[in-house]
Amino acid sequence: MKAYEIMTKNVLSVDEETSVMDAVKIMDKNNIGALIVQTPRPTFGIFTQRDLLTRIVAARKSPRKTKIKEVMTESTKCAQLNDSIDEITRLMYEENVRYLPVMDGRRLAGIISTDDLFKTVFRSSEGYKEEVI
Numbered sequence: 001m002k003a004y005e006i007m008t009k010n011v012l013s014v015d016e017e018t019s020v021m022d023a024v025k026i027m028d029k030n031n032i033g034a035l036i037v038q039t040p041r042p043t044f045g046i047f048t049q050r051d052l053l054t055r056i057v058a059a060r061k062s063p064r065k066t067k068i069k070e071v072m073t074e075s076t077k078c079a080q081l082n083d084s085i086d087e088i089t090r091l092m093y094e095e096n097v098r099y100l101p102v103m104d105g106r107r108l109a110g111i112i113s114t115d116d117l118f119k120t121v122f123r124s125s126e127g128y129k130e131e132v133i
Contacts, residue, residue: 003088004081006120007102007110013038016045016069020056023047023068033113034099037072044108045072048099078103079112085120088112 013036014023023035027049037045047068055071056063078101079088092100092114102110 001085001120001124002081003079003083003085003102003112004109006085006116007112008116009110011036011101011108011111013044014047014068016040016067016072018068020047020052020061020063020066020068020071024052024063034111035068036101036108036111037068039069043075044101045069045074046076046099046101047072050098076101080104081109085117089117092117 012026012030012032014026016037016039018037027033027035034046034048037047039045045068051071051073052063055061056066061071077091077095077097079091081102081104083091083102088100092098092112098114100112101108102112
């Protein structure tokens with residue numbers, strides 16, 4: 001399987017001037033663990049649950065006063081649409097990340113989470129039968 005087959009295509013993003021509080025509200029409302037952060041530079045950032053815990057909660061910063069640009073992860077590694085699941089898994093493991101943006105050349109096309117990988121592995125295992133409700 002390839003990245004484009006398992007990625008989430010509708011990626012939510014925020015501007016780098018967004019407060020952490022507003023970003024977390026978006027994440028909560030949409031039940032997601034990461035947001036892409038749009039910047040004026042050619043690269044983008046990512047803000048994850050881990051960033052929230054380590055750079056806001058543990059650092060005792062105010063989520064209302066802190067801007068995403070102050071606590072996001074910049075210039076994150078990315079996958080390409082045709083990267084294999086093996087390549088993606090290796091990259092996520094080596095970089096110790098739970099979310100990996102997927103690019104179509106230089107354009108953001110989607111994002112893959114560890115949950116996406118787990119679901120793919122589980123669904124491809126022997127004996128798996130999807131319930132139809």
